[in-house]
Amino acid sequence: MAALLRVEELSVGFDTEDGFADVVDHVSFDLEAGETLGLVGESGCGKSVTALSIMGLLPKPAGRIHGGDILFKDESLPRIPPDRMRAIRGNRIAMIFQEPMTALNPVQRVGHQLAETFSLHEPGLSTETVTRRSLGLLEQVGIPAPEQRLLEYPHQLSGGMRQRVMIAMALASGPDILIADEPTTALDVTIQAQILELLRDLQRDTGMAIIFITHDLGVIAELCSRVVVMYAGRIAEQAPIGPLFTHPLHPYTRGLLASIPRLDDEPKTLLTTIPGSVPGIEELPSGCRFVNRCPFAVERCHGQAPVIDAPAPGRKVACHRWREVNAGDAEARST
Amino acid sequence: MTSYFVRRFLLIVPTFIGVTVLVFVLTRLVPGGPIERMLQEAAMAGGDFAEATSGYDGLGGSALSDDQIAELEAYYGFDKPVLVSYVEWLGKVLVLDLGTSTRYNDPVWDTIKERFPISIFYGVATLILTYGVCIPLGIVKAIRHKTAFDNVSSALVFFGYAIPNYVVGIGLLALFAAHLEWFPLGGFVSDDFYALSGFGKVVDVLWHATLPLLAYTAGSFAVMTMLMKNSLMDNLAAEYVRTAIAKGMNFRRAVFNHALRNSLIPIATSFGSNISLILTGSFLIEKIFNIDGFGLLGFESLVERDYPVVMGILVISALLFLIGNILSDIxxxxxxxxxxxxxGESAQ
Incomplete structure (x- = not known):
């Protein structure tokens, strides 16, 4: 079965004061209809830029796709005319953002902003139909007293409510794909859980695919069926959710998982971290980009970028030494 | 919100009293006044310059007797303590009587009223020109940030801003009126204005107004254009514009439907003060172009110590200013x- 969305060898760069900087480097993944794919990585690893590239929302003129392709139902999104892209954007592929506080226009009523989505993709709907469907959407995303909310301004809603409104706007035309760029990061934990549950329910009811971008592995575990781990603009590892947590292959993924505090850890001990920090965009190592923080790094890792191996169906890993790393693991387990 | 505005309107009363008391007392404290001027004129009429100079002292040896001076003081109300005359003056203002000009012996209100058409014309024309140029220019500059158009227009508006408007006026007058003779040397209308046809009158007014308007507005583009540009650029970078585009909206519509209204908020904060435009008029520009507007009236009434007119202009301008502030808030x-x-509901 052909994937709904294929990202193929995508490379994205930005013009900066010091010249052109590669932010996303040969990133490939597929998204099947109806699945939830997690895109995980530290701040600045290129996960948001990947999402904006899919939406065609890269900041212009600084950012541009200079390699690879994005295929949505066999249409190349970077190459189609702007009109066609506008018909897909917000209609077939919708996106919600990190900051619900600023993502809504402060001087327009919620109902107006919601109705706008209908007018863009289904012009000619009667006012009554738009109101009826807007109310339906607000109910669907769990907003109480929707009639009243339609007449309110964004500042009259709480953060969680605003994110629900954003989700309602994204759902307006029943998209095939919803890209959620850290939608719960700005919300407090109880609201976070509610929004995640809402997204899961919506996916079950509508059958849309979700690309869920986060730096929070806990959120990934709750929501996603497959995960793409990114590091410094490249894919480190790609795996179904279960194997990723039980048998991570890439040293970076292992480091991330080891950094999650556990309830059965000795209290008041130092938390495990990955030593060092993400290299800046100007000082990327020439070989593997994780080399300066990797406990398994050898000579080869410095000079040569790793090729992507596919050790099992649905699994990919970009590491020279994943076999040795995991053999050591197996030894440790057997002794 | 209604209670807020009611409170604001009530606050006009003490502010107004404060402003007028201050100026009223000042008019008593500064030397010179209608009586001194009258003494001087009487002395000059007598042709005796020696007496005229002694008339400046306002005392013995003048053209008027002490009795006459006392009579005049009573006439102008100078014989009473300053606050008593202030209360009397205020009482008259409350029944819309601004007194009589000591220079023209006409009611102050009539003197002021005569200047309204000229000042309103220049005020409205300046307003339309400023907003009509600055808002579109700011929008285009924001969208074409850092292009040649943006840089050149910035240089132009700041050039206009950097030159004092009376210098612009003199320059325009010397070049286009005196040298090239494309425009008249001054005045509000031609001498044969009343003989002109309706359309001819319009053309005549505009023909006279071109140079003064340029002088008035040359310096006023910079501030509002840059305010508009920066405010729109801030809003274009805002996330809700990205949301609008992510909904499938095209850029132009996102600018006009979403970013523009938000970026007009800073400009609205000063909009109400435009109500004062009926009193606008820079005395230097009016002097250069020989226009009988408020700038000249205000300046001359000060020089001539025509205090009823000074106070009359103050009453109107203070009220308009105070109301303008409230209008801006609205x-x-x-x-x-x-x-x-x-x-209690606060904005975020």
Missing amino acids: CVALVDPRVRFGS
């Missing part, structure tokens, strides 16, 4: 739903 509340004056 404008802001109209364009920004987050602004709720005076109630």
